[in-house]
Amino acid sequence: MGRPIAFFEVVSSDHERAQAFYRDLFDWRVAADPEMGGYGLVDTGAGEQAVGGGIGPSMQPGDTGVKVYVQVDDLDAYLDRAEALGGERLVPPTDLPGDFGRFAVFADPDGNQVGLWA
Template sequence: MGMPIAFFEVVSDDHERAQKFYAALFDWQVAVDPGMGGYGLVDTGSGEGAIGGGIGPSAAPGDTGVKIYVRVPDLQTSLDRAEELGGTVLVPPTDLPGDYGRFALLADPDGNPVGLWA
């Protein structure tokens, strides 16, 4: 069975503008958390089982853009497999605040960032 897309993320140098843009364009609700540096969790309003997301500030040069996060049973196993297939690890397994689990980032062989979430 394949691994599902579980989350999307938009990272911007002007995250407040991005939050307003996507909220207005798609009628999304963005709940900004000041404790997370202004990161906003997105409710697309698509109902139970819909993929949620986040829109937040850039934390490092070159990290802006749109990413998908794929739910995997084991972050390290997936990172190891990505490297075997020609990808590279960008961020090792890292705890998220609260009860949001853990994440990691990899780059595919073309350099596209892909998030993993467990």
């Protein structure tokens, strides 16, 4: 069985503009959290089974863009597997605040960044 998309993220050098753009375009609700640097969790309004997301500020050069997060059961195993298939580990397993679990990021052989979430 395949692994589901669990989360999406938009990272921008002007996250407030990006939050307003997507909010106004798709009628999404964006709850920005000042304690998280203005990162905003997104409620698409599409129901409880919808994939949630976030829109936040760029933290380092090259991290802007749209990223999907795939739900996995073992971050390290999937990072190792990505590397074996020609990908590159970018962000090691990292704890998220609260009870949101952990995440990691790799680049596929074309340089597309993909997140993992456990």
